[in-house]
Amino acid sequence: MYKLALITTLTILTTLTACSKPDQNKNTQTHAASQNVAANPVVTLSTNNKADIQSDLDTVQQYSRTQEATQAAYQNKVQDAMKKQDKALIxxxxxxxxxxxxxxxxxxxxxxxxxxxxxxxxxxxxxxxxAAFEYSDLMLAAMDDAKNLDQVKLQQLQDKLMGLQQQIATQNAHIQQILGVAASTPQAASQNN
Structure with missing residues (x-):
């Protein structure tokens, strides 16, 4: 069980790193923002605007492409660690x-x-x-001693991750509906247009 759960956790971390879209954090100062303005203005986001959605998806896809080499190298390390079954390496x-x-x-x-x-x-x-970070921490603690595995917290995190995956699918379907695209991922939608 631990090996399967750990593989799942590593896969989630890899996948989310490769394709996650971050929050519009108004308190985060970026290099560009610090060069252009002293204070971050409040940004009003559009709703149901096909052009803005497509532009955002293109921006996210471009950023994701810059992360591909790092992700490929990391996936190789994950596979190697799982093959070796070396706890310290994992x-x-x-x-x-x-x-x-x-x-x-x-x-x-x-x-x-x-x-x-x-x-x-x-x-x-x-x-x-x-949530995947929390899950991986829980599973790593259990690698050394199965008694360390908090079954209640494990179930809560699994339920949370399942709910979040459903939420992602729902949000993605809504985006695809607005775009009028029958693709299953935002990345695929931006490739189709």
Whole structure:
């Protein structure tokens, strides 16, 4: 069970790092923002605006492409760690995955989005990523001693992750409906247009 759960956790971290869309964090200062203005103005996001949604998806996809090499290297490390079944190596790889995901989230937070729909999706993906971090911490603690596994918290996190995945699917379907695209992912939608 632990091996499957850990593989699932590593996969979630990798996937969310590669394709997460961060929150429109008004308190985060970006390099560009600090050069252009001293104070961050409050940004009003559009709703149901096809052009803004498509622009946001294109922006996110461009950023995701810059992360592909890092993600590929990380996936190789995950596979290697799982093959070796080395607990210390697995812990190191999970820690590295968290670091990569956090850096990726910072980059996504620096993106300027125009649409509420993509901004909301980005926030849900970050929330999912953070829940996956909690899950990985729980599973790592149980690697050393199965008695350390808090079954109640494990179930709560699994339920939370399932709910968040459903929320992502619902948000994505809404975006696709606005765009009039029958694709299953925002990335696919931006490739189709």
């Amino acid at each position: 812990k190191t790889v999970v820690a590295e995955g968290k670091s990569i995901a956090q850096e990726s989230q910072k980059g996504f937070n620096a993106l300027t989005l125009k649409s509420k729909e993509v901004s909301d999706l980005r926030q849900t993906l970050i929330t999912t990523s953070n």
